[in-house]
Amino acid sequence: MEKVLWNGKIVNKEDVRISIDDRAFHFGDGVYEVVRVYDGELYLADGHMKRLYDSARKIGIQLDMTPDDFLASLVELREATGLIDGTIYVQVSRGEWPRNHAFPDQSVAPQIVGFTKQAKRPxxxxxxxxxxxxxxxxxxxxxxxxxxxxxxxxxxxxxxxxxxxxxxxxxxxxxxxxxxxxxxxxxxxxxxxxxxxxxxxxxxxxxxxxxxxxxxxxxxxxxxxxxxxxxxxxxxxxxxxxxxxxxxxxxxxxxxxxxxxxxxxxxxxxxxxxxxxxxxxxxx
Structure with a gap:
């Protein structure tokens, strides 16, 4: 089964269910990064993590995970999927909340999803x-x-x-x-x-x-x-x-x-x- 990252854990893709009330679905309310993997190693990953957290901060999304812990979860995802050459996509939405333009209650946790994709160099x-x-x-x-x-x-x-x-x-x-x-x-x-x-x-x-x-x-x-x-x-x-x-x-x-x-x-x-x-x- 294909493995994905879901809120800090590596799970089977078939086990992930994203709610219709996720703000990514309603408003595109979230941020993302794509990290390149060469020969099993993440390239410029620290820079991608910094930009992910900067983007989240600019739109008022607060992440409980530290950048180091977040990066560790991406490394774990790469290992779980056996990716050698390709990309890791990671997305953070503002979370699940009934459709309303205003931000949800602060108790709502961001939703994190990540997956890998094989890709050769062009x-x-x-x-x-x-x-x-x-x-x-x-x-x-x-x-x-x-x-x-x-x-x-x-x-x-x-x-x-x-x-x-x-x-x-x-x-x-x-x-x-x-x-x-x-x-x-x-x-x-x-x-x-x-x-x-x-x-x-x-x-x-x-x-x-x-x-x-x-x-x-x-x-x-x-x-x-x-x-x-x-x-x-x-x-x-x-x-x-x-x-x-x-x-x-x-x-x-x-x-x-x-x-x-x-x-x-x-x-x-x-x-x-x-x-x-x-x-x-x-x-x-």
Whole structure:
């Protein structure tokens, strides 16, 4: 039987029953994280836990478990499912309460659910690059919260699918924010630009690691907003996220940058790959 995490315990999936009165069902009232697993090891898990607790705090959800205990439960879930390469999804809703827009009584406990999914690294796409399309960012103004209310992101991703693209690159009044499920980077004259981590974007854990690794290597990386015109005039473009790692974008709408990833993108891919590989060396 498939094992899942349910309120701090590892149980059979068939034994979990989520109430119709769970606020995740009524309002999308909750937060979540997706942690990547490589060779049986959780990657950047501390960063994901920090962001999960930050997101919960921002919407007034109080978790009784400590971040360390929460992380231990994810490790236990990985062991119970035998996941080697893939992801762990974990969601925290505000809990079960009859439908009412106002928060429930403080005695209501948050509901926690987690499950694993096998997933290979997208190595072929990372080598060849992908296409993207530019769309208007019509989402809410708390994109820094990793909310389970993802309708805006779903609609943005669907626009990419309908355009035959991998990702939608969103903008507000001409200023690029982020993708539907990724952070966006451009390279111009060997300098990397990405939108600053404010309420208009989700501060990706992979985004943070790329910036850290790149700066250590001497790459000039600026957390600075850029426009759609600058995007189309860039030397290189890539998007990044937990499941896509560093994904080169070789074409945006009718603008084709190259037939293959650029040198700065390749360098950052190499640095991230080395970082991931260190998991295996620590394990063995």
């Amino acid at each position: 190595l072929e796409q990372m080598k060849s690059g992908v296409k993207a399309t530019i769309i208007e960012d019509t989402r809410w103004l708390h994109c820094d919260i990793k909310s389970i209310s993802l309708l805006g992101n779903v609609l943005a991703k669907q626009k990419a699918v309908e355009a035959g693209c991998f990702e939608s690159i969103q903008h507000r009044d001409g200023v690029v924010t982020e993708g539907s499920s990724t952070n966006v980077f451009i390279v111009k004259d060997a300098t990397v630009y990405t939108h600053p981590a404010n309420h208009l974007i989700l501060n990706g854990i992979t985004r943070q690691r790329i910036i850290e690794l790149g700066r250590k290597e001497g790459i000039n990386i600026r957390e600075e907003a850029f426009t759609t015109d600058q995007l189309l005039q860039a030397d290189e473009v890539f998007v990044a996220g937990t499941t896509v790692e560093i994904m080169p974008v070789i074409q945006v709408d009718d603008k084709k940058y190259s037939d293959q990833p650029g040198p700065v993108t390749l360098k950052l891919q190499s640095l991230l790959n080395e970082d991931i590989s260190q998991l295996a060396s620590v394990k063995h």
